[in-house]
Amino acid sequence: MIIDALQLLFTPWNMLFITLGVGAGILVGALPGLTATMAIALLVPFTFSMNAVHSLVLLGGIYSGAIYGGSFSAILINTPGTPSAIATTFDGYAMARKGESYAAIITATIASVIGGLIGVFFLIFLAPPLSRAALKFGPPEFFWLTVFGLTIIATLASKSILKGLIGGAFGLLLSVIGIAPIEGSVRYSFGSISMQNGIALIPAMIGLFCIPEVIGMIAKKDTHYNVIPYKREKKLIRRIFFRLMKKPFLLIRSAVIGTVVGIIPGAGGNIAGMVAYNEAVRVSKFPKRFGTGIIDGVAASEASNNAEVSGSLIPMLTLGIPGAPPAAVLLGALLLQGLRPGPYLFTSHGEITYSFLFSLILANILILPLGLISGKAMSKLITGIPVTILAPFVFLLSVIGSFAINNNMADVYIMLIFGIIGFIGRKAGFSAGPIVLGLILGSICEQGLVQSILMGRAKGSAIGVFFQRPISIVMIILTVVSAFWPLIVKIKNNWRHKVEKG
Amino acid sequence: MNIQINRLTAAVLLLLGITGFVFANGDAENAQFPSKNITYIVPFNPGGQSDITAQYQKEMLEAALGVNVVIKNISGAGGAVGWSTLASSAPDGYTISGNNIPHIIAQPLVKDNPGYQTEQLEPLYLFQTTPIGLTVLKDSRWSNLDEFISYAKAHPGEITIGGSGTYTGHHIAYLMLQQLTGAEFTYIPSTGAAPSVANFLGGHTDALFANSNDLVTHNNEINVLGMGTEERFTLLPDAPTFIEQGIDMTAGIDRGVCVPQGTPSDVIAVLEDAFRKVCTDPEFMAKMEDMGMVVQNLGAAEYKAYIVKTAAKYEEILKQLGVI
Amino acid sequence: MKRADRISSLVIIGISAFFMVEAKTFSPLSGLFPRVAIFLLGGLSLLLFILTFVRRDSGETFDSASFRHIPSLISLLLMIVWGILIPVLGFLVTSLIFFPLITLYLDRDAPGKKKLSRIAIVEVLAITFYLFFTQVLYVPFPEGLLL
Numbered sequence: 001m002i003i004d005a006l007q008l009l010f011t012p013w014n015m016l017f018i019t020l021g022v023g024a025g026i027l028v029g030a031l032p033g034l035t036a037t038m039a040i041a042l043l044v045p046f047t048f049s050m051n052a053v054h055s056l057v058l059l060g061g062i063y064s065g066a067i068y069g070g071s072f073s074a075i076l077i078n079t080p081g082t083p084s085a086i087a088t089t090f091d092g093y094a095m096a097r098k099g100e101s102y103a104a105i106i107t108a109t110i111a112s113v114i115g116g117l118i119g120v121f122f123l124i125f126l127a128p129p130l131s132r133a134a135l136k137f138g139p140p141e142f143f144w145l146t147v148f149g150l151t152i153i154a155t156l157a158s159k160s161i162l163k164g165l166i167g168g169a170f171g172l173l174l175s176v177i178g179i180a181p182i183e184g185s186v187r188y189s190f191g192s193i194s195m196q197n198g199i200a201l202i203p204a205m206i207g208l209f210c211i212p213e214v215i216g217m218i219a220k221k222d223t224h225y226n227v228i229p230y231k232r233e234k235k236l237i238r239r240i241f242f243r244l245m246k247k248p249f250l251l252i253r254s255a256v257i258g259t260v261v262g263i264i265p266g267a268g269g270n271i272a273g274m275v276a277y278n279e280a281v282r283v284s285k286f287p288k289r290f291g292t293g294i295i296d297g298v299a300a301s302e303a304s305n306n307a308e309v310s311g312s313l314i315p316m317l318t319l320g321i322p323g324a325p326p327a328a329v330l331l332g333a334l335l336l337q338g339l340r341p342g343p344y345l346f347t348s349h350g351e352i353t354y355s356f357l358f359s360l361i362l363a364n365i366l367i368l369p370l371g372l373i374s375g376k377a378m379s380k381l382i383t384g385i386p387v388t389i390l391a392p393f394v395f396l397l398s399v400i401g402s403f404a405i406n407n408n409m410a411d412v413y414i415m416l417i418f419g420i421i422g423f424i425g426r427k428a429g430f431s432a433g434p435i436v437l438g439l440i441l442g443s444i445c446e447q448g449l450v451q452s453i454l455m456g457r458a459k460g461s462a463i464g465v466f467f468q469r470p471i472s473i474v475m476i477i478l479t480v481v482s483a484f485w486p487l488i489v490k491i492k493n494n495w496r497h498k499v500e501k502g
Numbered sequence: 503m504n505i506q507i508n509r510l511t512a513a514v515l516l517l518l519g520i521t522g523f524v525f526a527n528g529d530a531e532n533a534q535f536p537s538k539n540i541t542y543i544v545p546f547n548p549g550g551q552s553d554i555t556a557q558y559q560k561e562m563l564e565a566a567l568g569v570n571v572v573i574k575n576i577s578g579a580g581g582a583v584g585w586s587t588l589a590s591s592a593p594d595g596y597t598i599s600g601n602n603i604p605h606i607i608a609q610p611l612v613k614d615n616p617g618y619q620t621e622q623l624e625p626l627y628l629f630q631t632t633p634i635g636l637t638v639l640k641d642s643r644w645s646n647l648d649e650f651i652s653y654a655k656a657h658p659g660e661i662t663i664g665g666s667g668t669y670t671g672h673h674i675a676y677l678m679l680q681q682l683t684g685a686e687f688t689y690i691p692s693t694g695a696a697p698s699v700a701n702f703l704g705g706h707t708d709a710l711f712a713n714s715n716d717l718v719t720h721n722n723e724i725n726v727l728g729m730g731t732e733e734r735f736t737l738l739p740d741a742p743t744f745i746e747q748g749i750d751m752t753a754g755i756d757r758g759v760c761v762p763q764g765t766p767s768d769v770i771a772v773l774e775d776a777f778r779k780v781c782t783d784p785e786f787m788a789k790m791e792d793m794g795m796v797v798q799n800l801g802a803a804e805y806k807a808y809i810v811k812t813a814a815k816y817e818e819i820l821k822q823l824g825v826i
Numbered sequence: 827m828k829r830a831d832r833i834s835s836l837v838i839i840g841i842s843a844f845f846m847v848e849a850k851t852f853s854p855l856s857g858l859f860p861r862v863a864i865f866l867l868g869g870l871s872l873l874l875f876i877l878t879f880v881r882r883d884s885g886e887t888f889d890s891a892s893f894r895h896i897p898s899l900i901s902l903l904l905m906i907v908w909g910i911l912i913p914v915l916g917f918l919v920t921s922l923i924f925f926p927l928i929t930l931y932l933d934r935d936a937p938g939k940k941k942l943s944r945i946a947i948v949e950v951l952a953i954t955f956y957l958f959f960t961q962v963l964y965v966p967f968p969e970g971l972l973l
Contacts, residue, residue, distance in 0.1 A: 162874055162877070165866075166867065166874065169863055169867040169870060170838070170867055172859075172863040172866070172867075173863040173864060173867055176863065180856045182855055182856065183853060183855055185852065187848070187852060187856065187860065188845070211905075215901065215902055218898050218901045218932060219895075387932070388929050388932040388944065389929055389944060389947060389948060389951075391901070391928070391932070392905075392928040392929055392948070393925075393951060396925060396951075396952065396955065397955075399908075399909060400955065400959060403967065403968070404959070407965070407966060412909050412912065415909075416905070416906055416909050420902075427830070428830050428831070428834045429830070430834070442859075445859070446859040449858065449859055450859070454855075
C-alpha cells in the first residue's frame with residue numbers, strides 16, 4: 001500500500017499542486033488578516049471537481065505554507081500574518097529593527113521546515129495512539145490548560161508583568177462578549193446582532209498589532225520603513241543553520257510542543273507558538289536575551305507552529321475531530337470527496353491518505369526554497385516601498401482581512417476600535433500579546449470551567465472534579481511551576497551567589 | 503498646492519462619474535429571473551454539514567438556474583447572524599439561505615434579541631434530516647435504554663449527557679427525553695458536534711446525543727440506546743428507535759433553504775423547481791445517505807406547513823418547561 | 827509614566843465597574859466567569875494604581891521628540907473615516923478616494939510629478955486587490971451606493 005501511495009503521489013499534477021499550494025499559502029499567510037483557515041475555505045469549492053489526492057495535496061500545501069507565511073509580516077511589520085505567528089513577532093520584529101530581518105526570515109524558514117517535518121513524523125507513525133491520548137483531555141483538563149497558558153503572560157510582557165496580567169484579564173473579559181457557551185444567554189451585546197457573535201480574534205489581533213504599527217510608520221520621520229544599512233553577511237544561511245543545529249533540543253522540543261498542542265482538540269493551534277516560546281525562555285541559560293532579537297525566539301515559535309499543522313490533522317483524520325480551525329475546513333474537503341475519517345481512511349482508502357501524508361513531507365521541504373526566495377523579496381519590498389504608500393496600503397489590507405473573515409463590516413469596526421485601543425495601550429505600556437492571549441484562551445477557559453462544574457455537580461462535588469483526575473494534577477503542577485518560575489530562578493541565583501561568596 | 507488639489511478633485515469626480523455610469527447601466531430592470539448571480543448564505547462555518555451540502559448542490563443549481571451561485575458563509579450566534587442577514591435582504595430571490603430546524607424556531611422563541619423572526623424566513627425547500635440518537639460507550643454499565651432510565655430515576659441528575667449547544671436539536675431532544683420519561687439527567691453542552699463527540703469518547707460524559715453521521719463514524723465503539731427516527735435507521739439497523747421502546751419522540755435536525763419574507767411567488771416557484779431537480783437527483787440523494795442523512799423532499803408549501811406544526815410542538819414543550 | 831499609569835488604572839477600574847453592573851443581571855452559571863475576570867481586572871488595576879504612589883518613577887514617557895503628533899492623528903482620522911464610509915459608498919470607490927488621499931497628505935511636500943505617479947500606483951494597487959478578491963476568490967466586498 002505504501003508503494004501505491006507513493007505512486008499516486010509522484011505525478012506531475014501533484015508536484016504542481018504542492019508547489020502551487022505552498023506558494024499560495026505563503027502569500028496568503030504573509031498578508032495580515034488572511035489566515036490559513038480562510039485560504040483553505042476559499043479553495044475548497046474548487047477542489048470539489050478535483051480528485052481526492054489532488055485536492056488534499058493542494059490544501060495540505062496551503063495549510064503548511066500559510067502557517068509558515070504568517071512569520072513574514074510578523075517579522076517585517078510586527079503584525080502576525082496568522083494568529084499562529086503571534087510569538088514570532090516578539091523576537092522576529094526585534095531582529096528586523098536591528099536590520100536583521102533577512103536573518104529572521106531564514107531562521108523562520110529553517111525552523112518551520114524542521115518543525116513541520118517532525119510533526120509529519122508523529123502524524124505518520126503515531127497518529128492513532130496520540131489521538132486516543134488526546135481524548136483523555138476533558139473539561140477540567142482544558143480549564144487547567146488555559147490557566148497554564150495564562151502563566152505565559154509573565155514571559156510575554158517583557159516590561160511589566162503587572163500590566164501584562166491586566167492585559168490578559170482584559171482579554172478574558174472581552175472573550176465574554178457574545179453568546180455564553182453554556183446557557184446560550186447573550187452577554188454584553190448592547191442590542192446589536194453582530195455583537196452577539198462576540199469579538200472575532202482576527203480583527204482584534206490586526207487592530208492591536210497592525211494599526212499602531214501603521215501609525216508608527218507615519219509618525220516617525222523616516223521616509224522608508226526600518227531601513228538600516230544592509231550589512232552584507234556572507235553565507236548567512238549556512239551560519240544560521242549551523243547555529244540552530246548546535247541546539248537541536250530547541251527545535252525538537254518546540255516541535256513536540258507544537259504537535260501536542262495541535263492534537264488537543266479545541267486547544268487552539270494558535271497558542272502553540274506561544275507555549276513553545278515560553279518554554280524556550282524558561283529553559284534557556286540566557287532568558288533575558290529573549291525579546292531583544294535572537295534567533296532562538298523565532299525558531300521556537302516557528303518550529304512549533306508548523307508542527308501544529310500535523311498535530312491538528314491527527315485527531316481530524318483518526319476521529320473526525322479537528323484540532324484547529326484550518327483542520328476543520330480540511331475535514332469538510334475530505335467529506336466532500338466522500339472520504340470519512342476513522343480507521344477506514346488508513347486501510348481501504350490508505351493510498352489516498354498516505355499520499356496526502358507523504359505530500360506534507362514534500363510541502364515542508366518546499367518551504368525552504370520558496371520561503372527564502374519570497375521572504376527576501378518581501379523584505380526588500382517592505383523596506384523599498386515609501387512609507388507614504390506602505391502605511392495606507394497595510395491599512396487597506398487590514399480592512400480586507402478583517403472583512404473577509406465573516407463578510408461582515410462589523411469586524412472592520414472592531415478592527416478600528418482595537419486599533420485605537422492598541423495604539424493608546426502601547427503608549428501606556430500595555431503590549432498586545434497578553435490581551436490577544438486572554439481573548440484566545442477566554443472561551444476555552446470558561447467552557448472548561450462551566451462544563452466541569454456541571455459534571456462535578458452531577459457526580460457530587462463541583463469543586464472536587466478539578467482536583468481528582470490524574471491529567472489535571474499534572475497540568476496543575478505545570479501551571480504552578482510555570483507561574484512561580486521567575487521566583488525560583490531568583491532564589492536559585494541568590495543561593496548560588498551566597499555559595500560563591502561563601 | 504491649489505492646482506494639485508483641483509487636479510485631484512477633477513480626477514476623483516471623473517472616476518466617480520464613470521463608476522456611477524457603469525453601475526447605472528448595468529442594473530436595468532430585468533426580464534427573466536434569474537439574470538444575475540445568486541447568493542446562497544450558509545449560516546455556519548465552512549466544513550460543517552450545512553456547508554458541505556450547499557457545496558454539493560452548487561454545481562447542479564448553477565446548471566438548473568443558468569447563473570452563478572455564490573456560497574457565502576456568514577456564521578455566528580448559532581446561525582442567527584446569517585438568518586438576520588437574510589431577513590433584511592431584498593426579497594427578490596437573489597439571496598437565499600440554508601435554514602435549520604429547530605434553530606429557526608427555537609431561537610426567536612427563547613431569545614430576547616434573536617435578530618429575526620421565524621416568519622421572516624420564507625421556507626423554500628426541505629431536503630434532509632439528520633436524525634439524532636442517544637448513545638453510550640460499548641463498555642458502559644447500561645446496555646439498553648430501560649436500564650439507563652431506571653438508573654437515572656434512582657439517581658436524579660447523576661447521569662451526564664453531552665450535546666451540541668443550547669436550544670438546539672440535541673438540547674431539545676434532551677428536554678423531551680426528560681419530560682417523557684420523568685427521569686432527571688444533567689446536560690453538558692459543547693460548542694459544536696465535534697467537541698461534544700470528543701468529550702464523550704474520552705469518557706467525560708456518560709452519554710451523548712449525537713448526529714447520525716457521527717454515530718455511524720464511531721459505530722464500532724458505541725452502543726446506540728435510541729434513535730430519533732420514525733423507523734429504524736438504515737445505516738444503523740441494530741439501533742432501536744425511541745418510538746419502538748415506548749417513548750414517543752423523534753429527534754433530528756432538518757435542513758432546507760429559505761428566502762426573505764415577501765419574495766414574489768413566481769420567483770419562489772423557479773427556485774423551488776431548481777432545488778427539486780437538484781435534490782431528487784439520484785447521485786445527490788446517494789451522497790446524502792452516504793453522509794448519514796435521511797433524504798427529504800418537501801416543496802415550499804409543505805415545508806411551511808411542517809414548520810408551523812413543529813413550531814407549535816416546540817412552543818408547547820418550552821412553555822411546559824418554563825423556558826418561555 | 828506615573829501619571830499615565832494612574833490614568834490608565836483608573837480608566838480600567840471604571841471599565842470593570844461598567845462590566846460588573848451588567849454582569850449582575852446574568853444567571854449564576856453565565857455570570858461566574860465574567861465576574862472572575864472582572865475581579866482580576868479591577869483588582870490588578872487597583873494594584874497598579876497603588877504602586878504609582880509607592881515606587882519611584884522609572885522615567886519612561888512618550889518619546890515626544892521623534893513623534894509627529896498631528897500627522898498621526900490626521901492619518902488615524904482619515905483611516906477611521908475611510909472605514910466608516912465603506913458601507914456607504916462601497917469598498918472600491920471609498921478606497922479609490924481615501925488611499926491616494928492619505929498618500930498625498932503624507933507627501934505634501936513632494937514635487938508635483940511625484941504626486942501624480944504616487945496616485946497612479948496607489949489607484950492601481952487598490953483596483954488590483956479589489957478585482958483579485960471579488961473576481962478570483964469570490965469574496966464579496968461591501969457595496970454601498972456605488973461599488
